[in-house]
Amino acid sequence: MRYLPHTQEDIKEMLAVTGRTSLDDLFDTIPDALKTKNGLNLPDPLTEWELNDHMEKLASENIACKGYTCFIGAGSYDHYIPAIIPYLVSRSEFATAYTPYQPEVSQGTLQGIYEFQTMVTDLLGMDIATASHYDCGTALAECALIALRKNKKADKIAVSDLVHPSHRQIIDTYLKPAGFKMVTIGHTKEGRTDISALEAMDGIAGLAVQSPNFFGHIEDLAACKKVADSKKILFITSFTEALAWGLLKNPGSFGADLVAGEGQSLGIAKTFGGPGLGLLAGTKKLMRDLPGRLVGRTKDTNGEDGYVLTLSTREQHIRREKASSNICSNNGLNAMTAAMYLSTIGKIGIREIAQLNHDKAVYLKSILTSAGFEPAFDQPFFNEFVMKAPKNFKQKRAELINRHCMFAGLDLAPFYPQLTDHYLFCATEKVSRQQMDQLAKEVA
Amino acid sequence: MTRQPGTSGLIFNEPNVWDKSRDGRCAISLPRADVDRAPLDPALTGDAPDLPQLSELDVVRHYTRLSQWNFGVDSGMYPLGSCTMKYNPKTNEVQAARQGFAGAHPLAGEAFSQGTLRLMYELEQYLAEITGYAGVTLQPAAGAHGELAGMLIIHAYHAKQGRQRSKIIIPDTAHGTNPASATLCGYKSINLKSGPKGILEPDAVAAVMDEDTAGIMITNPNTLGLFEEHIKEICDIVHAKGGLVYGDGANMNAIMGVVKPGDAGIDVLHLNLHKTFSTPHGGGGPGSGPVAVTEALIPFLPVPRVEKELDTFKLVSDCPDTIGRMHTFYGHFGVMVKAYAYILSMGPRGLLDASRLAVLNANYIKDSLKDTLNLPYDRPCMHECVFNDARQKSYHITTMDMAKRLLDYGFHPPTVYFPLVVEGAFMVEPTETESKDDIDQFINAVKAIAKEAESAPEKLTRAPVLPKVTRLDEVSAARKPCLRG
Numbered sequence: 030m031r032y033l034p035h036t037q038e039d040i041k042e043m044l045a046v047t048g049r050t051s052l053d054d055l056f057d058t059i060p061d062a063l064k065t066k067n068g069l070n071l072p073d074p075l076t077e078w079e080l081n082d083h084m085e086k087l088a089s090e091n092i093a094c095k096g097y098t099c100f101i102g103a104g105s106y107d108h109y110i111p112a113i114i115p116y117l118v119s120r121s122e123f124a125t126a127y128t129p130y131q132p133e134v135s136q137g138t139l140q141g142i143y144e145f146q147t148m149v150t151d152l153l154g155m156d157i158a159t160a161s162h163y164d165c166g167t168a169l170a171e172c173a174l175i176a177l178r179k180n181k182k183a184d185k186i187a188v189s190d191l192v193h194p195s196h197r198q199i200i201d202t203y204l205k206p207a208g209f210k211m212v213t214i215g216h217t218k219e220g221r222t223d224i225s226a227l228e229a230m231d232g233i234a235g236l237a238v239q240s241p242n243f244f245g246h247i248e249d250l251a252a253c254k255k256v257a258d259s260k261k262i263l264f265i266t267s268f269t270e271a272l273a274w275g276l277l278k279n280p281g282s283f284g285a286d287l288v289a290g291e292g293q294s295l296g297i298a299k300t301f302g303g304p305g306l307g308l309l310a311g312t313k314k315l316m317r318d319l320p321g322r323l324v325g326r327t328k329d330t331n332g333e334d335g336y337v338l339t340l341s342t343r344e345q346h347i348r349r350e351k352a353s354s355n356i357c358s359n360n361g362l363n364a365m366t367a368a369m370y371l372s373t374i375g376k377i378g379i380r381e382i383a384q385l386n387h388d389k390a391v392y393l394k395s396i397l398t399s400a401g402f403e404p405a406f407d408q409p410f411f412n413e414f415v416m417k418a419p420k421n422f423k424q425k426r427a428e429l430i431n432r433h434c435m436f437a438g439l440d441l442a443p444f445y446p447q448l449t450d451h452y453l454f455c456a457t458e459k460v461s462r463q464q465m466d467q468l469a470k471e472v473a
Numbered sequence: 474m475t476r477q478p479g480t481s482g483l484i485f486n487e488p489n490v491w492d493k494s495r496d497g498r499c500a501i502s503l504p505r506a507d508v509d510r511a512p513l514d515p516a517l518t519g520d521a522p523d524l525p526q527l528s529e530l531d532v533v534r535h536y537t538r539l540s541q542w543n544f545g546v547d548s549g550m551y552p553l554g555s556c557t558m559k560y561n562p563k564t565n566e567v568q569a570a571r572q573g574f575a576g577a578h579p580l581a582g583e584a585f586s587q588g589t590l591r592l593m594y595e596l597e598q599y600l601a602e603i604t605g606y607a608g609v610t611l612q613p614a615a616g617a618h619g620e621l622a623g624m625l626i627i628h629a630y631h632a633k634q635g636r637q638r639s640k641i642i643i644p645d646t647a648h649g650t651n652p653a654s655a656t657l658c659g660y661k662s663i664n665l666k667s668g669p670k671g672i673l674e675p676d677a678v679a680a681v682m683d684e685d686t687a688g689i690m691i692t693n694p695n696t697l698g699l700f701e702e703h704i705k706e707i708c709d710i711v712h713a714k715g716g717l718v719y720g721d722g723a724n725m726n727a728i729m730g731v732v733k734p735g736d737a738g739i740d741v742l743h744l745n746l747h748k749t750f751s752t753p754h755g756g757g758g759p760g761s762g763p764v765a766v767t768e769a770l771i772p773f774l775p776v777p778r779v780e781k782e783l784d785t786f787k788l789v790s791d792c793p794d795t796i797g798r799m800h801t802f803y804g805h806f807g808v809m810v811k812a813y814a815y816i817l818s819m820g821p822r823g824l825l826d827a828s829r830l831a832v833l834n835a836n837y838i839k840d841s842l843k844d845t846l847n848l849p850y851d852r853p854c855m856h857e858c859v860f861n862d863a864r865q866k867s868y869h870i871t872t873m874d875m876a877k878r879l880l881d882y883g884f885h886p887p888t889v890y891f892p893l894v895v896e897g898a899f900m901v902e903p904t905e906t907e908s909k910d911d912i913d914q915f916i917n918a919v920k921a922i923a924k925e926a927e928s929a930p931e932k933l934t935r936a937p938v939l940p941k942v943t944r945l946d947e948v949s950a951a952r953k954p955c956l957r958g
């Protein structure tokens with residue numbers, strides 16, 4: 030096996046040093062009764078070229094192998110990834126390192142993540158961003174737990190029903206066993222969180238609202254903040270489309286205490302939903318309550334600038350059962366990817382890309398309307414919106430996939446049973462006017 | 474090959490990325506606008522975030538220079554105990570980057586995602602075979618996330634039995650994520666001392682196991698690198714009181730094809746694909762932490778599950794006893810591809826050989842260095858061995874000093890100060906992909922450093938001198954945190 034370097038001679042010499050005569054002897058401390066008798070029942074090993082054939086065959090069973098036109102977002106977005114991003118992030122010094130426990134030989138990772146933290150705080154208008162989390166859903170669940178820890182008298186988190194359905198399920202998974210509850214706040218007929226419903230609720234530690242929400246609409250975060258403040262609870266916002274902050278007013282400017290977000294849009298391939306990038310940011314006040322790694326700037330013994338992992342007394346390896354979270358490995362390389370992407374597009378690029386996303390989505394909505402779709406709501410949105418489809422659309426949608434590799438929106442009925450025949454559409458900078466026109470023509 | 478790999482060379486200073494910014498630069502070619510501008514209500518928009526403005530070469534040079542300040546497995550031996558820093562095969566990266574995988578939208582629908590679903594299904598089966606279980610979920614995003622999934626399963630199991638329990642037994646050798654994961658489920662951790670041989674004594678478990686205890690979390694091989702020889706008896710004791718046994722499988726690299734944890738009576742086990750199954754750690758992640766369970770616990774696995782019907786694959790969420798969802802989509806699929814490619818490249822014999830050679834390498838290091846460093850538990854080890862600085866103390870030299878000096882010799886240091894049961898722990902896990910020559914070089918480096926500790930201790934206390942920076946002031950970093958530029 031080409032990954033195993035030992036010659037027979039090496040093995041003999043090394044066994045001699047250990048006082049053994051065979052490799053099997055090395056496992057003498059394991060009771061015989063526990064030993065696997067008949068080996069592992071796994072496929073025979075493949076050569077590298079056999080592996081290539083096998084993997085390409087599997088990959089080709091996915092429609093993605095052909096390249097497709099993607100009018101679906103819903104937490105995973107089809108943005109252009111510049112060639113330098115995968116090129117740079119695959120440098121083995123980044124990819125094959127562990128968590129930077131030895132800062133002297135990890136300054137690349139550490140400075141990169143420090144710059145990532147800085148860019149995320151800029152993007153969101155927050156004081157502090159962590160070195161990443163698994164995804165938005167798990168980051169949001171951690172925010173809910175922070176709120177509950179900060180307010181010991183409360184046992185509930187209020188969550189808008191326009192928070193991504195999967196994220197709500199994750200919050201539920203995380204809260205239940207410790208005896209906490211998630212209460213759902215419904216939405217208005219305009220497709221925004223019905224924040225007035227919160228006013229009558231008791232025992233709430235925090236409010237979680239997603240903006241742009243699952244329908245793509247921009248929430249009235251100022252109004253949400255006001256109600257959260259009047260209840261003296263933490264205001265948590267979330268988002269699935271990080272590029273929205275190239276155009277929209279950021280959550281920090283509305284006084285969010287905690288922000289959880291998905292950073293997949295920032296140069297990370299969709300990859301069937303993971304690994305993405307959990308973003309988690311908070312106010313200075315909550316610094317010691319945040320989960321996971323933080324990189325800080327310091328000096329070395331010569332007075333030179335350098336970076337280290339810091340504030341680790343919050344973390345599991347020091348605090349064990351009293352830690353602020355159990356997280357250890359995060360999604361570091363994807364955080365590095367996001368930093369590279371944000372440096373690449375820069376201040377000019379992010380504004381232009383965000384605006385283009387919005388422009389294309391507005392165009393798509395208008396031509397779909399002309400093609401017989403009915404806008405479900407009339408609300409400002411970023412790059413996603415909901416349409417009620419004409420009767421025969423389901424059939425046409427399937428044909429569009431098979432004939433043109435074009436995915437026309439996401440059926441919302443599985444997520445919101447009342448929304449039969451409603452579809453969530455998304456347009457990014459990658460779709461052309463021609464593709465949108467083709468879609469409208471085919472479905473008309 | 475007597476010369477040590479550590480040397481000095483030209484590396485570059487590089488400021489923070491925003492210090493290179495000049496107004497008006499942009500490193501992406503912006504798409505042409507082919508639709509009209511659709512301005513949003515100015516009340517909803519904000520200023521563009523103040524991101525750096527650079528050319529493409531600025532970006533490339535910035536990150537290339539940063540990368541050169543890092544040490545990875547591709548740079549040199551990285552014997553970081555408990556982390557299994559084995560070689561990360563490059564073909565795995567090629568497989569994961571295939572358009573059919575990397576470009577797959579998670580909501581494209583089952584019919585258009587058969588390749589990804591088949592891969593996940595088969596990987597579940599392979600992992601089940603390697604570990605000896607009936608069911609596997611790939612959803613957890615890392616080891617600690619797998620632990621949480623496993624503890625949630627144990628919690629849900631007891632709830633289903635009609636009576637929740639309040640405690641969980643955790644040995645003193647456990648990784649910090651174990652008690653932290655138990656806390657998230659509302660369990661109180663009962664700390665259990667390991668015996669004089671560095672492993673758990675069944676009597677000690679029996680003394681604390683009661684009917685209010687949900688179970689025990691055991692790492693096997695444990696973090697001292699020792700096989701828990703009484704695992705079967707311990708499982709029986711816990712089961713007899715109605716508890717379940719959680720296995721932290723972070724150290725599975727020692728026993729592939731040798732022992733199946735499922736056969737030993739462990740009920741739930743998590744794996745780290747970013748350790749045992751060769752996927753790169755990425756300087757912090759993303760990893761993947763699949764969880765394997767016995768037949769009885771399958772109903773509690775997170776949803777959605779991947780199932781096979783005739784020859785098609787589907788996602789199933791209709792599982793009334795499930796703990797629920799752990800990840801927005803299906804977990805870290807991109808990492809799964811790499812682990813799957815690894816298993817197919819190794820085959821059953823290759824995996825067994827990997828474990829045998831990992832254990833050979835660790836024992837070789839242990840026996841070669843035990844006259845140089847103190848070995849608190851002098852017993853046959855599995856994939857790693859734990860020394861400490863007891864002998865160097867008289868020269869006022871600590872484990873940290875030796876670790877830092879290793880940097881100058883060109884090696885990544887072992888894990889230090891973990892596990893907590895060994896004071897000043899120096900935990901070496903070479904992995905199977907290191908050759909005898911490289912290991913001999915490491916052994917010689919440690920011996921040379923031990924000599925320096927006696928004859929020229931300042932070489933250690935001042936170390937490292939070759940990397941980009943010297944020791945960093947972590948105390949001020951924490952006291953006056955500066956977390957953004």
Ligand SMILES: Cc1ncc(COP(=O)(O)O)c(C=O)c1O
Binds near residue numbers: 650721
């Ligand atoms: C023994 C052990 N358990 C659990 C973990 C946690 O794994 P992860 O970092 O993937 O969350 C680690 C990793 O550091 C470990 O060494």
